[in-house]
Amino acid sequence: MENENREEELHGARVKTVLAALPNDEQIAEMGARFKTLSEPSRLKILLALAAGELCVEHITEAVGGNQSAVSHQLKTLKDNKIVKCRRAGKKILYSVADAHVMIMIEVAKEHLNCHD
């Protein structure tokens, strides 16, 4: 049918548009990595806690609930991804947010929570 042919052409053109506008694989991987970091409830909770300011591992562990080792492993992941940074203060090591973009994305997600789809 002719109608379908026209749609076919329209969509074919759209595919080309899409391909042209698509970020490259490396960029997509980077975006995906950011989202992945935020996809784990444990990490998300840690970041939500750190949104209030610098905290030592012990307090983070209290705030998110869980065991120290798990929190430490997640902090390592976050640090490796440069989403948090840390400094020593006496016996404690204080963690804080290092990537403002990620916090913005969390804010956006939080705002959308109450929006009934």
Place this chain on the structure above:
Amino acid sequence: MENENREEELHGARVKTVLAALPNDEQIAEMGARFKTLSEPSRLKILLALAAGELCVEHITEAVGGNQSAVSHQLKTLKDNKIVKCRRAGKKILYSVADAHVMIMIEVAKEHLNCHD
């Protein structure tokens, strides 16, 4: 040392603030689920393609590169999460974006791509 005690108290208070402001576990899970959906490059690519408009499975497959079955599985995931919707048109099934919030998050992530940390 007294200084440390004061810091300790400050942080203790901060933990309480954090706990009070923290979304509940269900909400955190919901946020995490949204991020998780976007964390897979294959899905991200599909959504970036659909940003241009409605596309049939075949064209999506062309646009993202990969095999038809994989794309179909991912589309199912996206549909189950109400991020895309679909309708039939002749032999084809056309998919389109159903969740504007998710697209906003993708936009935010995309904008942050070129920001050298």
Place this chain on the structure above:
DNA sequence: CGTTTATATGAATGTGTATTCATATGATAA
């Protein structure tokens, strides 16, 4: 120094899930 305290690390385990292959479904057109 040696001890304690705070945090980090490694190995092991378990779970979740992306992908592929083969095939089913289901609408369409002949």
Place this chain on the structure above:
DNA sequence: TTATCATATGAATACACATTCATATAAACG
């Protein structure tokens, strides 16, 4: 109705990774 086309589905595989337990590190304070 039958053949064909577009898409969906199920099972199998493989891999990534969160968590736990046990232990290592390393700074600090006596």
